[in-house]
Amino acid sequence: MKTTITSFVTCLLLCFSSSAMAQLNTPRGSQMASVMQRVGTTDITITYSRPSVNGREIWGKLVPYGMNNLGFGTSKAAPWRAGANENTTITFTHDAKVEGKAIEAGTYGLHINVKDADNATIILSKDKDAWGSYFYDPENDALRADVKLKDIDHTELLTYDFDEVTANSTTATLKWEKKAIPFKVEVDVSEIVLEDIRAQFKGQTGFTRQNWEQAASFALNNGGDLDEALGWINSALEGQFFSQKTVNGLTIKAQILQKKGDVEGFGKTMDEAITMANPNQINRIGYAMIAAKDYDRAIEYMSMNVKNDPDNANWHDSLGEAYRAKGENKTAIKCFKKSLALNPPANVKANSEKNLKELGAM
Numbered sequence: 001m002k003t004t005i006t007s008f009v010t011c012l013l014l015c016f017s018s019s020a021m022a023q024l025n026t027p028r029g030s031q032m033a034s035v036m037q038r039v040g041t042t043d044i045t046i047t048y049s050r051p052s053v054n055g056r057e058i059w060g061k062l063v064p065y066g067m068n069n070l071g072f073g074t075s076k077a078a079p080w081r082a083g084a085n086e087n088t089t090i091t092f093t094h095d096a097k098v099e100g101k102a103i104e105a106g107t108y109g110l111h112i113n114v115k116d117a118d119n120a121t122i123i124l125s126k127d128k129d130a131w132g133s134y135f136y137d138p139e140n141d142a143l144r145a146d147v148k149l150k151d152i153d154h155t156e157l158l159t160y161d162f163d164e165v166t167a168n169s170t171t172a173t174l175k176w177e178k179k180a181i182p183f184k185v186e187v188d189v190s191e192i193v194l195e196d197i198r199a200q201f202k203g204q205t206g207f208t209r210q211n212w213e214q215a216a217s218f219a220l221n222n223g224g225d226l227d228e229a230l231g232w233i234n235s236a237l238e239g240q241f242f243s244q245k246t247v248n249g250l251t252i253k254a255q256i257l258q259k260k261g262d263v264e265g266f267g268k269t270m271d272e273a274i275t276m277a278n279p280n281q282i283n284r285i286g287y288a289m290i291a292a293k294d295y296d297r298a299i300e301y302m303s304m305n306v307k308n309d310p311d312n313a314n315w316h317d318s319l320g321e322a323y324r325a326k327g328e329n330k331t332a333i334k335c336f337k338k339s340l341a342l343n344p345p346a347n348v349k350a351n352s353e354k355n356l357k358e359l360g361a362m
Contacts, residue, residue, distance in 0.1 A: 030084035030158075037162035037170050040189030041196065042094040046110065046160045046172060048083035053156050058177040065116055073134025079113040079123055081132040082174060083158060089128050090172075097186040098122065099145035108142055112174070112181060114149075121146050122183050150180045190222040209244055212236035217252050220259065230256050247277045251285065258292060267297060279305050283318050295326035313344030317352050324355060333361045 030049040037044050056062050067077035082088040087109040094105050099122065109125035111133055124143040125136065155175040163182065164171040168189050173182040197215045205211050213236045219229035233253045237245050250273035258266035274285055282305050289298035299322045305315040320335030336352040336359075344352065356362035 032085075033160075035160050035162065037165060037172075039165065039168065039170050039185070039187045041193055042092065042096065042187045042189070044093075044096070044162070044170065044172070044185055045091040046088065047091075048088040048110075048158070048160060049085040050157045050159065051084040051176075052158075053154075053177050059114065059117060059179055063114055065114055067113055070132075070134055073131075073136075075134060075136040078133040078136045079111040079121075082110050082112045085132065087125075087128055087130055087132065090124065092185075094187065094192045098124065098143055099147060099183055100186070101143050101145050103143050109136075111136060114181075117179075118149050119146065120149055120181050122181075145183060147181060147183050150182065152178055152180045154178055190224060193218060193222070194224055207242055209236045209240075209242045209246075209249075212242075213246075213249050213252060216256065220252065220256050226256055226260050230260070245272075245276070247273050247281050250276070251288070255288075266292070267294060270297065274301055274304070279309065279312075279315075283315070286318060286322060290322055290325045293325075295322060298322040299326065311342060313339040313342035313352075314348050316342065317344065317348050320352065320355060324359070329359055333359055337361075 030051040032047070033050050034045060034047045036046075059065075063080050067079055069076045070078050088111075089107050090110045091107040092103060092105050096103055096105075103124060107128045109128045109130060111123040111125060113121040113123060115121065122143070122145045123141060125140045126142050127135070127137065127140040130136070152175055155177065158174070158176040161173050161175060162170045163173050169184060169186040171182050171184050173180050197218070200206065201211075201215070212232050216229045216233035216236065219225065219232065230253070233249060233256060235243065236249050237243055237253065250269055254266050254269035254273065257269060270285060270289065274282060277285060282301055286298045286302040286305075289295070289301060299319065302315065302319040302322050305312070306319055309315060316335045316339040320332045320339065323329070323335060324332035333356065336356050339348060339352040340356075353362060
């Protein structure tokens with residue numbers, strides 16, 4: 001019986017010991033934060049703790065220059081943890097580039113070797129779960145990139161921002177005290193989206209015509225493979241159970257053919273689209289033909305609207321632009337004057353008057 005009681009007490013003490021070791025959820029001095037920026041369809045997330053300056057000298061003192069022995073852990077030459085407490089981490093949902101260097105999708109420990117007041121090295125470590133930089137091991141480096149520090153206005157709380165965002169990149173910036181450490185992140189948005197489209201078309205997404213139209217349009221306008229885009233739009237138009245010929249689908253196909261240099265195919269496909277188009281679509285297609293310098297088709301299409309709705313000032317104004325683009329200025333002037341005679345809305349009136357003035361007829 002004594003052995004049983006002893007075992008029970010030992011077990012109980014172990015339970016208490018385990019409970020005592022658990023960390024209580026109390027406020028920290030350096031609060032946690034997370035900031036995310038999407039570039040294309042890629043999310044870039046930085047998670048960190050935010051110490052205050054609190055009157056201290058930061059650069060070269062609290063954040064020592066170079067790689068240092070922090071007096072704890074296994075690292076004898078550690079960079080700065082780029083925040084406080086646990087690892088600062090950065091997550092990429094797709095492959096990316098940091099300062100022009102490739103990094104695979106995933107989560108990494110974010111460290112910075114602040115070399116001096118002007119120079120630093122961004123370090124991304126595969127060891128994302130370590131505490132700070134105390135156990136930093138250069139063998140786990142996934143990426144190193146040299147960057148420059150910049151002078152800024154005082155920032156009391158350490159802050160990460162995404163200061164610049166373009167269609168394919170963003171600049172992440174650490175700001176603290178009177179220094180900023182920016183680094184550029186680039187994403188191959190087109191290839192990522194196209195790869196995602198290819199994968200999704202193997203599932204339920206591939207059963208909807210509009211998705212094939214959208215995919216073809218994206219590839220057309222974002223440097224995709226034009227043969228692949230043509231295959232996608234052809235699937236939307238015919239041959240599949242979900243296929244249907246639409247004005248949108250046909251105009252996308254026409255633009256793909258135009259970009260491939262198939263001028264005849266472009267024109268014929270637009271001719272087919274125009275038979276299905278409503279007046280506003282006819283007008284837009286007419287302007288597309290002006291842009292393509294196929295002025296005869298532009299005049300033909302826009303004349304359809306004038307014939308079907310002769311009291312619409314906008315159709316006369318648009319037809320005037322087609323004739324002017326072709327160089328038939330006398331006919332263009334007649335169209336613009338007819339537009340003004342039909343009491344046009346302000347925007348149409350302004351366009352007709354502008355063209356007449358430029359043609360010396362007003």
